[in-house]
Amino acid sequence: MNPDAMALTRAQRAALTAASFLLLVIATMALGPLISGSGWWWLCAFIAAGVLFSGTGLRAIRTPPSLVPVLGLGVLLLLLTLFFGGATSIALAIPTQATFELFGDLITGAQNTIQQQSVPAIPVPPLSFALALGVGGLAVVTDILVQTVRMPALAAAPALVPILIPGFIIEAGAELPTLVLTAAAYLLLLRVDVRVRRRARLAAGDEGGGVATVIAPKRVPIVSTLGASLGLAGVGLLAASILAASTPSISTSLLLGSPSQSTLFGRGVSPFIDLGRDLRRPDPQAAFHYFARDGDRPYFTLLTLDRFEGEVWSATDRAVDGDNTVDAMPQPRGLSQAIATSEHPIEVIVDEVSTTWLPVPYPTARIEGLRGSWFWDRDSLTVRSVDTSTAGQRYNLTRLAVEPTPSQLRNADGPLSEDLSPFLALPEEMPPIIPETAEAVTSGAGSSYDAAVAIQAYLRGVDFDYSTEAPVEEGYDGGGFDVIAQFLETKAGYCVHFASTMAVMARLAGIPARISIGYTQGSPTEERIEGVQRMQVDSHDLHSWPELYFQGVGWVPFEPTPGRGSVPDYSRPGAGEEGAPPLPGGATSTPGATGRPDLDPNRGLAGEGEGAIATAGQWWVRGGILTVVVLLLLLTPAVLRVGQRATRIRRIRRGDRPADAAWDELVALTIDLGAGAGDTETAREFAERIRARPAFEDARSREALVRLRDAVERERYGPGGPARSTDPDAMVADLATTRSALLGDTARADRARAVLMPRSLFDRARRAIGDRAAIRA
């Protein structure tokens, strides 16, 4: 496969390398719509340049050609260590075992981030690492194809990889300008190659003086090169479009990930259902524990639900902002200077819980010590990761305790800004019991705050029972209108019902409301050092609670669920009134045995049960589609070849230059079988050569071959045009005879390759780009 083993000069190799580099980096630009920023691209370009040009350098110092790809991989490793190895490497360049472990973590992180991030993804270190590794690998492959094997036409294959990826993920696929640029770069590479090849041949002729090896310069039609390039670009575009069209259900906003993949609460699915399931499980599962000073017993928020559409509560799907790193989190929204705040350090050690949402108190000022990339959400200040999970994390956070007084809250009434309106949104249609109850409860309230306190007091009243069992029936695990109405009737339920009812009633009362999901403060353990208490939080501490917005204070949590969690001081009925004795701070009402959720030890947190199966199913579907598409693409040459044969046989039957068709088919078959020769072989020479094969010792096939040969000679060069008298059936039979003789003479592996990878097609394509000499073995 290496027709011209002549050495290229350094300048020629450098030109080829530069062209391959250009092709690769331009093709990598196709990933642009998927990843935000451009730093990743510069990194990829640097890595590609490092690998490709080091290959050229190695060849320039006459490194054995077979070693160059291996050394190229070494260079890639070196560069990756330089960029990502950090302290684990020796002198920033030599990887150690720790470096490889780090790389392993980065790859795992990249898998996570690909599943979790939406488009455009933030190039967090694991993603950058994966990109650098991928592009570096492609660079090595390109180097092999262009320099070692000397088949630059095949460099389209690695370049197609980044081109195709957007087609899998976003419906539009790669952007057209990128495709055009890539095609142009490919064209340039081919052009450079043709020039280099031609010069190399001439040079070899001059130096060697070997007469027979000298090949006169041939003009290569640029049109055919252009055509081949555009053709390949077209195939890429087509493949990307087909992929995008054939996988509409998975071409969502996620990077190859399913929405609920390994997250505690998936977006788009009501988290309440998972929460209800978790609460009904028997034995608790340790979620995490934390060390906090006495009196500092916050709720830990995982996720905040702000959208309510009558049926489900859900979180607004916001893309992660890469600038929102957790080392500095902003002031909570709406908090004014007048409100007393204090900072409390808390150390959290995660035990069992594994989710991409980080349990943090609201609000938190900063978090330190996290592994992976974590980002806060602009509105809810919830913290999520795009490349890792909470598993095994240990972090220190600084909680900002907001301590408003009831009078501050009471005076917070005022015109609300426009952007709070989503937190007041309620569907028009709702069961009448809800507004009626709300009206009855809040009728006497003089302010928003009083209304909120009244609602909380109503729900915490003796009429309502905490029960995860009460009406266990289909659909009751939600927070929709129907469920709230039923809940107001039966007056029994658990946190989900209390929280959603209070949130809806608050919205009815004109108070912006949302629901937070997370953990209560947990239970104290015996471990206590110098006023720092170790608190254990487990799966039955999962909780949901409403948060209401007050002008100048911000989001303030309430606790309408009886028997769970702790009621904030400012929300107790009568709190802040003149003369009222302050209630003991942090009064914790531990749920009684009856209120305890029914726990199931075999079921972990959400995402492992049906969710995991569904996810796996999706992956099967995705993998299946991908496999089918890849198989179809791989089978394309075989299908084209079969079609070509059928066309030729039709031509024989139709009498449209039948012998020519039969002969072409025969020649193509021998090329497929690896016994082809160039277009300088006459039919007679071809027949002589083929007849020498053992398969043609049989007189029948030998005669069939000669008949075909005579027919094609007469048809091509004889007088009177094609021989009309030839019996088409006889000719088809002769063709079949010679074909089976040829196939019978060939090893099974070669036969399979002839069918799957018909070289006659590739040779034709190669001839189209002016590479005639390569065909002649």
Place this chain on the structure above:
Amino acid sequence: MSEAAVTMGGTADAGDVGLRMSIDEVGSRAAAIVQNVETVIAGKREAITGALTVLLAEGHLLIEDVPGVGKTMLAKALARSVGSTVSRIQFTPDLLPSDVTGVSVFDQASRRFEFKRGPVFANIVIGDEINRASPKTQSALLECMEERQVTADGTTYVLEQPFTVVATQNPVEMEGTYPLPEAQRDRFMARISMGYPSPADEIAMLSTRETSSPLDRLEPVVTLDVLRDMITAVSHAFTSQPVKEYAVELARATRDDRQLRLGASPRATLQLIRAAKAHAAMHGRDFVLPDDVDALAGPVLAHRLVPTSRALGAHDRDSGPLIDAIVRRIVGETPVPVGSARRN
């Protein structure tokens, strides 16, 4: 193939297809001639068929080889096999043009000048060691070859058809030789060389010629008329457009080749096709294949090509093998046409 397989005497009418000798018969007759000549010169089938091809294509043949390998014998045996008249001219430096063409002598009885025909008035003229003659004499013969007539004292004498000159030439440079200039070499349709016989053939030759020359016993296998019919049939062999284009492409490639100073002339292309026709007919085919062209490219083209001095430099001044290699390469590189409908 269904044409009348009748051998017609006399000159065949070129326009009358029905009276032409069938192509199959041309093939069998040619085979008979080759076989007949082979009884005299064993193991030289290639040279014999080459010579017969030139004879059938109405060309002239240049046999270039060292002395004593049977050049003259080949020419004589061929002439005798086809029952044609044959004459032999031994070229020497002092040979005059009139020694070739003929001379006008004054007849005392009729008191007029009378033209005495020279040895060129024969069907096959063997010009031995043509490169030993002076250029003037050489050109006299070469004029006859081209014009196929002799003009003396204002009278034109047309040479009898077929007329073929078989010139032999020693490649070894000797004193007193005048190498044929390129323009004159171009007039020969083909150049062949004999080569030394194999040891077995040489031993066989020793025994057959112990007592007498086998040439004396050689009988014609075809008459001169049959030969003319064969020539007519050859000239009517069909040449398809792709094959013509192929021949032109080969010639063009020699003109463009970097190693050649002088490529093939249009006359070379014409003669290549003519020779290919004869080659096809001798193989019983009424149309020319690219294979015929390939087979004759070497003999027909090689002696017309002049390598560049640079290409020659590496080859120790002996251009023969170099040019043969160049022709082989050009033939090996030029794509074979596959029919006008598929030309791109």
